[in-house]
Amino acid sequence: MSRTVTGGIPIGFRYTPGVGNGAFLDALRDRGVLLGSRCEACGVTYLPARIFCERCLAELTPGVECGPEGELVSWTVGHVDLDERPLPSPEALGLVRPDRSDTVLMHHLLGDGPWTIGQRVEVVLADERRGSILDIEGFRPA
Amino acid sequence: MFEAARRAYAEAEIDPRTQIDSFVCASEDLQEGTSIFDEYVPDQLGAVQRPVHTVASDGLFALATGVMLIRSGIADTVAVEAHSKASEMRTPGRLDAFATDPVLDRPLGTSALALAGLEMQRYLHVSGHTVADCAEVARRNREHALANPRASYAEAVDPAPLFDPLTREQAARSADGCVVVVLAADREGVAVEGVGWSQDAPSIQSRNWDRAVATERAGAMAYAQAGVAAGDVDLAEVDDTFAYKQLQHLDALGLAELSTDRVDPSGGALGEGYLHEGNGLARVLACVERLRRGEAEIALAQSWRGLPSTSAAVAILRGAA
Amino acid sequence: MSGRRVAVIGAGMTRFVRRAQETGKELSFLAASKALESAGITLADVDAVCLTSAPDAFDGVHRKGDYLSDGAGAWGKPFIRTYVGGGSGVFTPIQGWYTVASGIADVVLVVAEEKMSSCQPHPQGAFLTIFDNMIERPLGPNLLWIFALEMNRYMQAYGLDKRDIASVAVKNKRNAADHPSALLGEAEITVEDVLASETLAWPVQRLDVSPISDGAAAIVMASEDVASRLTDRPVWVQGVGWNLDTTYWTNRDLAYPQYVENAARMAYDMAGVTEPRKQIHVAEPYDPFDYKELHHLEGLLLFDRGTAPEAAAAGVTARDGDLPVCPSGGLLGVGNPIAAAGLMKVAELFWQLRGEAGARQVPGTPERGLAQAWGDLMQVGTVVVMGTEGGPSPTASAATPPVAPRATALREEAFRTAEGAVTIDELDLAYEWDAGEAIGAFLEALRDGRIVATVCTACGRTLVPPRVFCERCFRPTDSWTQVPDAGRVETFSICHVRWDMVPLDPPEIPAVIRLDGTSEGGFLHKLGGVEPDAVSIGMEVEAVWRPVGERTGSILDIAYFRPRRGDAR
Numbered sequence A: 001m002s003r004t005v006t007g008g009i010p011i012g013f014r015y016t017p018g019v020g021n022g023a024f025l026d027a028l029r030d031r032g033v034l035l036g037s038r039c040e041a042c043g044v045t046y047l048p049a050r051i052f053c054e055r056c057l058a059e060l061t062p063g064v065e066c067g068p069e070g071e072l073v074s075w076t077v078g079h080v081d082l083d084e085r086p087l088p089s090p091e092a093l094g095l096v097r098p099d100r101s102d103t104v105l106m107h108h109l110l111g112d113g114p115w116t117i118g119q120r121v122e123v124v125l126a127d128e129r130r131g132s133i134l135d136i137e138g139f140r141p142a
Numbered sequence B: 001m002f003e004a005a006r007r008a009y010a011e012a013e014i015d016p017r018t019q020i021d022s023f024v025c026a027s028e029d030l031q032e033g034t035s036i037f038d039e040y041v042p043d044q045l046g047a048v049q050r051p052v053h054t055v056a057s058d059g060l061f062a063l064a065t066g067v068m069l070i071r072s073g074i075a076d077t078v079a080v081e082a083h084s085k086a087s088e089m090r091t092p093g094r095l096d097a098f099a100t101d102p103v104l105d106r107p108l109g110t111s112a113l114a115l116a117g118l119e120m121q122r123y124l125h126v127s128g129h130t131v132a133d134c135a136e137v138a139r140r141n142r143e144h145a146l147a148n149p150r151a152s153y154a155e156a157v158d159p160a161p162l163f164d165p166l167t168r169e170q171a172a173r174s175a176d177g178c179v180v181v182v183l184a185a186d187r188e189g190v191a192v193e194g195v196g197w198s199q200d201a202p203s204i205q206s207r208n209w210d211r212a213v214a215t216e217r218a219g220a221m222a223y224a225q226a227g228v229a230a231g232d233v234d235l236a237e238v239d240d241t242f243a244y245k246q247l248q249h250l251d252a253l254g255l256a257e258l259s260t261d262r263v264d265p266s267g268g269a270l271g272e273g274y275l276h277e278g279n280g281l282a283r284v285l286a287c288v289e290r291l292r293r294g295e296a297e298i299a300l301a302q303s304w305r306g307l308p309s310t311s312a313a314v315a316i317l318r319g320a321a
Numbered sequence C: 001m002s003g004r005r006v007a008v009i010g011a012g013m014t015r016f017v018r019r020a021q022e023t024g025k026e027l028s029f030l031a032a033s034k035a036l037e038s039a040g041i042t043l044a045d046v047d048a049v050c051l052t053s054a055p056d057a058f059d060g061v062h063r064k065g066d067y068l069s070d071g072a073g074a075w076g077k078p079f080i081r082t083y084v085g086g087g088s089g090v091f092t093p094i095q096g097w098y099t100v101a102s103g104i105a106d107v108v109l110v111v112a113e114e115k116m117s118s119c120q121p122h123p124q125g126a127f128l129t130i131f132d133n134m135i136e137r138p139l140g141p142n143l144l145w146i147f148a149l150e151m152n153r154y155m156q157a158y159g160l161d162k163r164d165i166a167s168v169a170v171k172n173k174r175n176a177a178d179h180p181s182a183l184l185g186e187a188e189i190t191v192e193d194v195l196a197s198e199t200l201a202w203p204v205q206r207l208d209v210s211p212i213s214d215g216a217a218a219i220v221m222a223s224e225d226v227a228s229r230l231t232d233r234p235v236w237v238q239g240v241g242w243n244l245d246t247t248y249w250t251n252r253d254l255a256y257p258q259y260v261e262n263a264a265r266m267a268y269d270m271a272g273v274t275e276p277r278k279q280i281h282v283a284e285p286y287d288p289f290d291y292k293e294l295h296h297l298e299g300l301l302l303f304d305r306g307t308a309p310e311a312a313a314a315g316v317t318a319r320d321g322d323l324p325v326c327p328s329g330g331l332l333g334v335g336n337p338i339a340a341a342g343l344m345k346v347a348e349l350f351w352q353l354r355g356e357a358g359a360r361q362v363p364g365t366p367e368r369g370l371a372q373a374w375g376d377l378m379q380v381g382t383v384v385v386m387g388t389e390g391g392p393s394p395t396a397s398a399a400t401p402p403v404a405p406r407a408t409a410l411r412e413e414a415f416r417t418a419e420g421a422v423t424i425d426e427l428d429l430a431y432e433w434d435a436g437e438a439i440g441a442f443l444e445a446l447r448d449g450r451i452v453a454t455v456c457t458a459c460g461r462t463l464v465p466p467r468v469f470c471e472r473c474f475r476p477t478d479s480w481t482q483v484p485d486a487g488r489v490e491t492f493s494i495c496h497v498r499w500d501m502v503p504l505d506p507p508e509i510p511a512v513i514r515l516d517g518t519s520e521g522g523f524l525h526k527l528g529g530v531e532p533d534a535v536s537i538g539m540e541v542e543a544v545w546r547p548v549g550e551r552t553g554s555i556l557d558i559a560y561f562r563p564r565r566g567d568a569r
Helices: A018-031 B002-012 B059-072 B094-099 B113-127 B131-145 B213-227 B243-252 B266-273 B276-292 C024-041 C064-068 C086-100 C121-128 C145-156 C162-176 C191-196 C224-230 C258-273 C290-299 C307-313 C331-336 C337-355 C412-417 C436-447
Strands: A003-005 A013-015 A034-039 A044-046 A062-064 A067-080 A086-098 A105-106 A120-125 A135-141 B022-026 B052-057 B078-082 B161-163 B177-186 B190-199 B236-237 B298-305 B312-318 C006-013 C048-052 C079-082 C108-115 C199-202 C215-223 C235-244 C282-286 C370-377 C378-385 C423-424 C433-435 C453-454 C461-463 C479-483 C485-493 C494-497 C505-509 C510-515 C520-526 C539-545 C558-563
Touching: A013 C024, A018 A034, A018 A062, A018 C024, A034 B022, A062 C235, A067 B113, A086 C331, A105 A135, A120 C539, B002 B078, B002 C162, B022 B276, B052 B059, B052 C079, B052 C235, B059 B078, B059 B177, B059 B190, B059 B276, B059 B298, B059 B312, B059 C079, B059 C086, B078 B094, B078 B276, B078 C064, B113 B131, B113 B161, B113 C423, B131 B177, B131 B266, B177 B276, B177 C423, B190 B213, B190 B236, B190 C520, B213 B298, B213 B312, B236 B276, B236 C337, B243 B298, B243 C162, B266 B276, B266 C191, B276 B312, B276 C086, C006 C024, C006 C199, C006 C224, C006 C337, C024 C064, C024 C108, C024 C215, C048 C086, C079 C086, C086 C215, C086 C235, C086 C370, C086 C378, C108 C378, C121 C378, C145 C162, C145 C199, C145 C224, C145 C485, C145 C494, C145 C520, C162 C290, C162 C307, C215 C224, C235 C258, C235 C337, C258 C290, C258 C378, C282 C337, C290 C307, C290 C331, C290 C370, C337 C370, C378 C461, C436 C453, C520 C558
Parallel strands: B022 B052, B022 B078, B236 B298, C048 C079, C048 C108, C282 C370
Antiparallel strands: A003 C433, A013 C423, A034 A044, A034 A062, A067 A086, A067 A120, A067 B161, A086 A105, A120 A135, B078 B177, B190 B312, B298 B312, C006 C215, C006 C235, C108 C215, C199 C494, C235 C378, C370 C378, C453 C461, C453 C479, C485 C510, C485 C539, C494 C505, C510 C520, C539 C558
């Protein structure tokens, strides 16, 4: 006979955003801008802002404003949730590379589509912002 | 684990209590529901009070580690283990999501499958492959699996949409299982000619979305060590956790021209079942079996760690003369 | 040994703080960049990266090796995270060693990181699942139990004096006052302070324990050719050893860490060390609790069993003593971000052996040092022996590394209220663990009011908890048998706090009970029906069962163990 025990791990978490993300989230909340960091040695601008370059470990200073428009690098429409159960209605997500950034943001795509890789999109910010990635509502066709 | 170990040791004619110098296991705590899974491995491997360590990665990385231990001279014989007990993990979608960045990605609340949809969409765009090509991979791997006594998923599955253009039948389903490999410095058998491993940026924001660059680098490392080129490989067991990944991995390894009946003849994860941290060793096992039967001379086994990881490893194996 | 010689050529670390503002990635970067600077190289010179970090449940990211890899400099490079619980910080240099010795890489960056503060309400929660899900977790064990049970057994086995043990906490916290990264350096602490501190789980008191911390450390290792080009004082890895004991910790004698001795012998053999006490000039054993430093010193064959406490109290292990131990200040003083703390010890040896430890420098010309860590379920020993040829460089800088270590400490208030932080109230992962054949049968028998065991005829042992194979002989066990539901107390603790540090009144009395008729057979349970100060090791006890109707096939079908009726006490 097989006998099982169910359970979980009854702990919670509090994640500090860190120094880099902190600068990005502050700029997003206070000024409504997308703040990145540039590594001149590697020629890469990271968005959100970082305090180190992952390619060379140089220390970076947040300071490059990116967007508000950008290019749609990829898109998908999701039909299932975290438990693979059907979503009430499909949700579009995209990878967007804001102007002046070399990296992408993953976020909601706003509108009915259809979406095309390469199309121009623009960021939509929430009216009330509190320093969260969700201060960005998503991206819509520019 | 005990069962797999016992069989491997019997085949190798080896007593783990006295003849195995080191043991390497691959596991991830949260997949098991235990902190610290390394605690729970020695007894069933015959490794009590022996040198044992765990790599938090796929089994193919543990195999590469075993190779390093032997080449360093500190061990002549190493047992490598990896497994899946996925049936005990009841919320796999939430587990994968828990591997994403807690500040930048998780708050969106979406399944990690979104990453597969996004990557597949991009891959089809840059490679010129089609959804039909991917569907064919899934169909063919399941056909291969019909001949594999270990396979669990040889039957067809409904093409329900997950994250466009990814559909259900193109995503491997979990299976339980364990693979133990015994490596030895001074015995006849299938030879490990080269190992390689790498990863791309873990960040969703800064990783390469066009190509499986980690597999490119892991492959280059292994090819160089083995002193062989892609054209020398006559059998490949590559990761197919998603059907499009098989195509992407073949591109990354320079194996796009390899005949389709020489790719994932075991049926891969799509046909056998996805073994999570055991996936890479399942690919190795499939290669070893075929090399021993003389069905190939030089085989390549490759694994990718699954969503949302970019990590990949490669081993190049040569059949005994 | 057919592999090539490997040396440590640089080291760096962050401050160890209670709550860091930086993410784990950023902590890794701060340590890694310092180590590269120390070695005089750039990331482009690094061929592979080795990383370790202890339970993912601290940082709160599944597969946190991948997550941390960018901060550790692993972009596009071969990268593996090894993980052996608390032993990790000293294992990862071993990983670095074999990565170079095998020829895979000429230069490796080795990084250890921990961000324990993410785990709520208390990082100890990450340890809830180190225990067996079937037969231990239902008892509500917490991490302090295992230390208290081991400490009590160790003290009782050798008749040790708590004052002598407490002297280690004093030594280390005072030593740490000279460590720029230290969280808990205290120049004025005394044995009385330690003995007066709150009892958490007797015999463990608050100041016997090292603090939860965030932090990272990193070293650079290189092959002989490269090391000789880059530095005039490479610190060679002379020996490495590691060893893992059985999961069945309740069947082991906790008075002595045999697996630490096994790991030490492996390292000593490789290093050609035949008289450790004479040939090791400075030691950094793992000291998450004060008694552990002593327990480990004995396992490392640096002191005879039961004699380390007296030696410590007499000053033998002081910085200016005959064998300086934890001149860094150890975990007790510098802090305990688990994996990083272990690697910090290796970094300390690097600085000590080069004469660069400044105010912490041990006198004389130490040529060989040892670092050791420990972990899992009191199971793993990891040991590294390092040495120079000719002792510290005569031109060694007097400046104390780590120079200007960084990490931004957040006060609790700031941590709790900071905007931008993301909170998860409870981890929503669900599991359904299979008991397996043996434990399944064990639990069914408990429902019937019986305790069953398996027998291995090859080694002659009767095993509780029962298993279908004997781990010593590696063969299936031969038969089942019933054992009495009575036995003796192997060790116990009196625990006044829950895992989240909420006080327990009355206290709980966890114990390892060895049942009559079993060989080294014991299992974890609790004592009841007895006053805490009437409990003793060796006391005879018997099970008190729940009424038949209330039994569910659980370890809790035994309500507790009480003194055997007719016991002389």
